[in-house]
Amino acid sequence: MAAAATCSAGVLSSGCVASTAGPSGTTSFQRRSKTSGADAGGPRLLSIAGTRPSVRNGQLLVSTGLPALDQLLEEDKYNIYSPLLFKYFLAEGIVNGHTLLVASAKEKPANILQKKQKNILRIGIQSFGSPLWGDDICCTENCNNSHRLTKFLYVLRGLLRASLSACIITMPTHLIQNKAIITRVRNLSDTVVGLESFIGSEKETNPLYKDYHGLIHIWKIPRLNNLTCDESDVKDLAFKLKRKLFTIEQLIVNQASSSSGRSSLQEC
Amino acid sequence: MFPELNNLLSITPERTEQGKLTLLCDAKTDGSFLVHHFLSFYLKANCKVCFVALVQSFSHYNIVAQKLGVSLTAARERGQLVFLEGLKSAADFFFHTQEEPHPLRFLREASAGNLQPLYQFVQDSLKPVDGGETPWKYPVLLVDNLSVLLSLGLGAVAVLDFVQYCRATVCCELKGNVVALVHDHKDAEDKENDILLNGLSHQSHLVLRAEGLATGFCKDVHGQLRILWRRSQPTARRDRSLTYQYKIQDKNVSFFAKGMSPAVL
Numbered sequence A: 001m002a003a004a005a006t007c008s009a010g011v012l013s014s015g016c017v018a019s020t021a022g023p024s025g026t027t028s029f030q031r032r033s034k035t036s037g038a039d040a041g042g043p044r045l046l047s048i049a050g051t052r053p054s055v056r057n058g059q060l061l062v063s064t065g066l067p068a069l070d071q072l073l074e075e076d077k078y079n080i081y082s083p084l085l086f087k088y089f090l091a092e093g094i095v096n097g098h099t100l101l102v103a104s105a106k107e108k109p110a111n112i113l114q115k116k117q118k119n120i121l122r123i124g125i126q127s128f129g130s131p132l133w134g135d136d137i138c139c140t141e142n143c144n145n146s147h148r149l150t151k152f153l154y155v156l157r158g159l160l161r162a163s164l165s166a167c168i169i170t171m172p173t174h175l176i177q178n179k180a181i182i183t184r185v186r187n188l189s190d191t192v193v194g195l196e197s198f199i200g201s202e203k204e205t206n207p208l209y210k211d212y213h214g215l216i217h218i219w220k221i222p223r224l225n226n227l228t229c230d231e232s233d234v235k236d237l238a239f240k241l242k243r244k245l246f247t248i249e250q251l252i253v254n255q256a257s258s259s260s261g262r263s264s265l266q267e268c
Numbered sequence B: 001m002f003p004e005l006n007n008l009l010s011i012t013p014e015r016t017e018q019g020k021l022t023l024l025c026d027a028k029t030d031g032s033f034l035v036h037h038f039l040s041f042y043l044k045a046n047c048k049v050c051f052v053a054l055v056q057s058f059s060h061y062n063i064v065a066q067k068l069g070v071s072l073t074a075a076r077e078r079g080q081l082v083f084l085e086g087l088k089s090a091a092d093f094f095f096h097t098q099e100e101p102h103p104l105r106f107l108r109e110a111s112a113g114n115l116q117p118l119y120q121f122v123q124d125s126l127k128p129v130d131g132g133e134t135p136w137k138y139p140v141l142l143v144d145n146l147s148v149l150l151s152l153g154l155g156a157v158a159v160l161d162f163v164q165y166c167r168a169t170v171c172c173e174l175k176g177n178v179v180a181l182v183h184d185h186k187d188a189e190d191k192e193n194d195i196l197l198n199g200l201s202h203q204s205h206l207v208l209r210a211e212g213l214a215t216g217f218c219k220d221v222h223g224q225l226r227i228l229w230r231r232s233q234p235t236a237r238r239d240r241s242l243t244y245q246y247k248i249q250d251k252n253v254s255f256f257a258k259g260m261s262p263a264v265l
Helices: A034-038 A082-096 A146-161 A179-188 B003-009 B032-044 B058-067 B072-077 B086-095 B116-126 B147-151 B156-173 B191-203
Strands: A051-053 A060-062 A072-074 A099-103 A121-125 A165-171 A192-197 A214-220 A237-242 A245-250 B021-027 B048-053 B081-085 B139-144 B177-184 B206-211 B223-229 B240-248 B253-256
Touching (some): A082 A121, A082 A165, A082 A245, A146 A179, A146 B086, A146 B147, A179 B147, A179 B191, B003 B253, B021 B156, B021 B191, B032 B048, B032 B058, B032 B072, B032 B177, B058 B072, B058 B081, B081 B116, B116 B156, B147 B156, B147 B177, B147 B191, B177 B191
Parallel strands (some): A072 A165, A099 A121, A121 A165, B021 B177, B021 B206, B048 B081
Antiparallel strands (some): A192 A214, A214 A237, A237 A245, B206 B223, B223 B240, B240 B253
16 A cells, blocks of 8 residues: 555654644654655655655655554454554544545444645545445355455555555454455555454453553565565564553563563563 | 575576576565566566566566666666556556456456456567567566465466466467466465465476565564475476575575574574
């Protein structure tokens, strides 16, 4: 898909923790946007609010609203946290005056905001593949029209590549019976993030995870215009939700502690 | 191209085998660096290249190729490179009516289609114009990748047929090479993809398989590459295979024997 923030999960600092679209209306890119005003002779695209060029290859980036990369979210069970990240992405767009297109079979989608010249379009598709859209991939293992979903994603990606837009899709992968589709959808996406919530699982009562609500798995990050990508060393990430603040931290287990299995957690 | 990979494969742009099918495969990792390698390799070898690029945009390949010393824009302008940008073509095809037969016509078909228009496109791109004389050494078809065709509604058999036709024209008739990337969805119970992968593995002369490390992520070793040379004659000795580990850098990929990463020594 066309643009996504490239800060890898390991680069999260406490200063980068997501801010809600509060009264001050600040974008999550505030601390990093020093480049946008600096170059008087820079390319025209720098003038679009809420964007900055990648330091690696000059590609235009938008913030997801959260410092973690989000393009495809695998929905957590009971769908509690993924709508929140979905809303963060859209909120970031509202703060910057980007155009939004929201598609949801669950609730009435928001109207498209006023059009502007040279603006970013943020597209959000919620619960892609769920039975509410009329697809049967959650119901049977061998479905005949499974390729309709993947064909849609492919053409969508083609449109995104050719335009100034970014798309976030959430998908209830725990409901999908056909495992092959999940792999194909992952291959068709640029970024894949999984959310594993602790609710209803044995991890909920595990003292190791008591401060957290779930784990975040970064399955894939974009490798665009480059041979390499910014893969971080940090692979154990957990998230927690305190009122409106969604934070992501590295999970570290302290082996030398007492038998109660306390873990020391490092904010990264 | 990556000079170290050329050494491992014992090839140079001046000296390669012709009439071969090379299969690139990746399992739980990103094998696209192999596509970039062969693209720049064959352009440097002065071959006519038809690149069916289904998963990324032209500018992506161009920017990486420039790091490897080749300009795709220049190659396209001088007629050495025919580039089919799948993503752009698919979007154009869906939203604008096309008069002439389109190589990706199967996208509009409701039931399982076939890839004959795409094969026609390849044939038209690589067959020498009447008159015979061509400044290029031999033609090469490069496909990135074949697995995505399964996501677009085609069956494994249709894709295998397509490869068979391309081999007949490009490898046997025109004495060129075919290089294609297929993903390996080992644990995903993707039967169609398994059929495609197995079918192609048996037809290939050379199989390059990039895998993630069994021990998980490592900053200094990004994966391992298995190289398998298949002998086509039944009387030949057994297939030869080698395994190396690699690290992808900004403009190069370095290869080393297992356990011999510079970070470890």
